[in-house]
Amino acid sequence: xxxxxxxxxxGTGPHWxxxxxxxxxxxxxxxxxxxxxxxxxxxDAVMLAAxxxxxxxxxxxxxxGYEFAGQVSAVGDGVGTATVGRHVMGTAPAAFxxxxxxxxxxxxxxxxxxxxxxxxxxxxxxLTEHGALTTGGFRPGQSVxxxxxxxxxxxxxxQIARALNAGRIIATTRSAAKHDLLKQAGADTxxxxxxxxxxxxxxDATAGEGVCLxxxxxxxxxxxxxxxxxxxxxxxxxxxxxGQAASxxxxxxxxYRHLRLHGVSFGFTRAAELGAVIAAAGRDLLxxxxxxxxxxxxxRTLSFDTAAxxxxxxxxxxxxxxxxxxxx
Numbered sequence: 001x002x003x004x005x006x007x008x009x010x011g012t013g014p015h016w017x018x019x020x021x022x023x024x025x026x027x028x029x030x031x032x033x034x035x036x037x038x039x040x041x042x043x044d045a046v047m048l049a050a051x052x053x054x055x056x057x058x059x060x061x062x063x064x065g066y067e068f069a070g071q072v073s074a075v076g077d078g079v080g081t082a083t084v085g086r087h088v089m090g091t092a093p094a095a096f097x098x099x100x101x102x103x104x105x106x107x108x109x110x111x112x113x114x115x116x117x118x119x120x121x122x123x124x125x126x127l128t129e130h131g132a133l134t135t136g137g138f139r140p141g142q143s144v145x146x147x148x149x150x151x152x153x154x155x156x157x158x159q160i161a162r163a164l165n166a167g168r169i170i171a172t173t174r175s176a177a178k179h180d181l182l183k184q185a186g187a188d189t190x191x192x193x194x195x196x197x198x199x200x201x202x203x204d205a206t207a208g209e210g211v212c213l214x215x216x217x218x219x220x221x222x223x224x225x226x227x228x229x230x231x232x233x234x235x236x237x238x239x240x241x242x243g244q245a246a247s248x249x250x251x252x253x254x255x256y257r258h259l260r261l262h263g264v265s266f267g268f269t270r271a272a273e274l275g276a277v278i279a280a281a282g283r284d285l286l287x288x289x290x291x292x293x294x295x296x297x298x299x300r301t302l303s304f305d306t307a308a309x310x311x312x313x314x315x316x317x318x319x320x321x322x323x324x325x326x327x328x
Contacts, residue, residue: 026076065096105275125156297321
């Protein structure tokens with residue numbers, strides 16, 4: 001195996017910059033994956049901006065990326081779940097590189113027939129949306145509200161809810177132009193929040209009861225509007241803050257409806273917990289991935305050489321689905 005590789009770094013300016021660095025070696029419980037594709041997430045744009053010295057950022061350089069797909073090239077001591085040559089998709093820090101060092105618990109096998117580009121765009125969505133449904137106590141047959149559903153992760157959440165036999169699925173988007181996309185992804189009802197009141201529309205679609213479970217990707221007052229749109233003894237799970245982090249909620253809606261509120265963020269600081277979430281998602285969802293019921297929408301596939309174009313596209317919030325790098 002080669003000793004050096006190309007990786008993308010943030011902290012040097014408004015875009016990622018390629019560098020030559022040493023190929024990592026696995027320690028106990030770790031694997032090294034030769035990546036063939038890596039996917040971009042909204043967090044990548046946030047981190048890039050925070051470190052950009054040209055706009056007042058920290059100037060602290062870091063290896064970028066979190067999501068990848070490829071082949072296992074090396075295995076550390078104590079790893080019995082992955083073998084050299086196995087095709088895997090997963091999540092790990094510093095994933096925008098030709099070789100990625102990962103916890104062996106943080107990868108899933110790639111089903112036959114799934115290409116690397118699509119596989120790289122799946123792990124974050126699978127673990128986050130399945131983990132949020134589990135946290136909210138989801139059961140088959142329950143109605144589900146998904147806000148910000150045209151985000152790459154929201155689209156995967158829609159498909160997961162359908163694959164797990166949810167009842168009525170209600171999805172929101174700000175743009176009427178995205179209506180058909182959400183219907184194709186599995187929504188029974190689409191609420192155009194730029195034209196319709198979210199709470200009233202959800203209550204109308206559920207005979208005045210509200211949904212059993214709301215998955216919120218937007219935050220802000222969208223999160224607040226989910227509370228009175230959720231039925232008595234239901235649950236609201238915040239996943240993202242595409243709008244804003246601060247929200248002013250109606251405590252009467254919370255208390256009188258006996259709602260359960262949760263927030264999820266499956267980071268790397270709790271490696272065992274993240275591993276359990278990924279394992280559960282794989283157990284419940286890989287069959288649906290294999291037969292095509294759950295598939296990511298890939299906006300476009302670019303290269304490390306066009307990293308500036310990828311960053312600009314990501315920041316524009318115009319991408320429909322995931323932006324992916326094909327790794328050289």
